[in-house]
Amino acid sequence: MNVKQLRAFLAVSQCLSFAQAGERLHLSQPALSLTIKSLEEDLGGPLFSRTTRSVSLTPEGETLLPLARQLLADWDNTEELLRQRFTLQLGKVSIAAMPSFAGNWLPSALKVFRDRYPRVNVAVHDVINEQVLEMVRHRRVELGIGFEPESSNSLLFTPFYMxxxxxxxxxxxxxxxxxxxxxxxxxxxxxxxxxxxxxxxxxxxxxxxxxxxxxxxxxxxxxxxxxxxxxxxxxxxxxxxxxxxxxxxxxxxxxxxxxxxxxxRRIGLMMLADHTLSTAAQALREVLIGCAQEQVSGMARLH
The missing domain is CATH 3.40.190.290 (D-Maltodextrin-Binding Protein; domain 2)
Structure with missing residues (x-):
């Protein structure tokens, strides 16, 4: 049983007409009939009673109808949720940063991120450098900001500045x-x-x-x-x-x-080398790198 079959079943159930249902789905009547037949074969019996004049649901079809509605609603909601996350209309990302960074540079970078993606939630963990490394390694956060690890093949380090x-x-x-x-x-x-x-x-x-x-x-x-x-x-x-x-x-x-x-000591952004970032985390990573590059010239004057 697949989504295409369920959509066909729901359309015929609502229209009680293969011709009208085919128009709604932009399918020819023979193609729609084959889809319904395939669904009935998969489930093991007829879902519709057909005569030359009418179409009606069998008892098994009546049983399937509310379930099909719920399954399709869940499917559509899932599609929309993921679409919004991929387009950053919704989302959530967690980041760990050592206090010296979290309390100074991070807020301005988060302001840039918020202006671009106002509906993406960001959870900030303000922890010491050792905990930043631990949280990234144990996948409790997708991104971490801290001192460059002395040696770690499991982490990908992107330097911000010295x-x-x-x-x-x-x-x-x-x-x-x-x-x-x-x-x-x-x-x-x-x-x-x-x-x-x-x-x-x-x-x-x-x-x-x-x-x-x-x-x-x-x-x-x-x-x-x-x-x-x-x-x-x-x-x-x-x-x-x-x-x-x-x-x-x-x-x-x-x-x-x-x-x-x-x-x-070099400070930068850390992530697991073998981890694919979520769309929200990738967007935040790009903002953080961009903001760090803008700040470097200002820091150079202090040295």
């Missing part, structure tokens, strides 16, 4: 008058860091270990906003990815270039 860490200091600090500051100078102040297992914290510790030893931390927090506010209130200094510069400024802190060493 992000460098900048110093965050109080606006009234003598360091705020400098164009750049060394790590040695910065670490003479009380240091405020993200708590473990933040990838930002781990990256800083690894990069500083050889030259500066163990990172001494006076205050720590899970939230970048809290760190920015602590610095602004004179509790110490910090270092954050440069994509957080605007956020730090809004919180009342000042950012300057950070050297000796320059600590940098």
């Amino acid at each position: 992000d460098r860490f900048v110093a965050v200091v109080p606006v009234d600090s003598p360091l705020a008058e400098r164009e750049e500051v060394t790590w040695s100078e910065l670490l003479q102040e009380d240091f405020i860091a993200l708590q473990r297992p933040s990838a930002v914290r781990l990256l800083l510790e690894q990069a500083l270990q050889a030259q500066h030893g163990k990172l001494s931390v006076a205050f720590e927090s899970h939230q970048l906003a809290t760190i920015g506010r602590m610095v602004a209130n004179g509790l110490g200094v910090s270092a954050v990815p440069s994509l957080c510069v605007q956020q730090m400024r809004e919180l009342g802190a000042h950012c300057i270039a950070l050297i000796e060493p320059r600590i940098e």
Whole structure:
């Protein structure tokens, strides 16, 4: 039993005439008769009683009629739903992003996406870098944004930009008058860091270990906003990815270039290498890549 047969059965049931039903379906009467005959053979018996003057449903045909209506309605609804998703009239996509990106660049990219596809829902998971990787690998999200994985054949990584860490200091600090500051100078102040297992914290510790030893931390927090506010209130200094510069400024802190060493890591978009993205996820991916390209030139001026 297939959709073509059900449509033919429903048309004849409504018209009680093969001629009229054929006109409605744009089928010749012999072709329609063959379709109904094939359906009856598949099911095992007649669905219509035919005479030279009339057509009527058999008891089995009466049984099939409401079921056929429901099956065709479900089929049409499914077709329409998928058509809307393929054309992005409807849809849903999930993305995981590390906090430094989710709280800074992502909202502007989502605004572009929303303007283009207003009926596509986007679920954002604001999680640490390690959880971004885990959610992508376990197919809990289609897309992830974070630091470039050190090695992973299962993931396809599309780089956005090379992000460098900048110093965050109080606006009234003598360091705020400098164009750049060394790590040695910065670490003479009380240091405020993200708590473990933040990838930002781990990256800083690894990069500083050889030259500066163990990172001494006076205050720590899970939230970048809290760190920015602590610095602004004179509790110490910090270092954050440069994509957080605007956020730090809004919180009342000042950012300057950070050297000796320059600590940098590529940030980009991740997806499973063997996964075909949904239409909505593919559209979001294109928007994110486009927005990242537009932002790169602005970031370059900070370095």
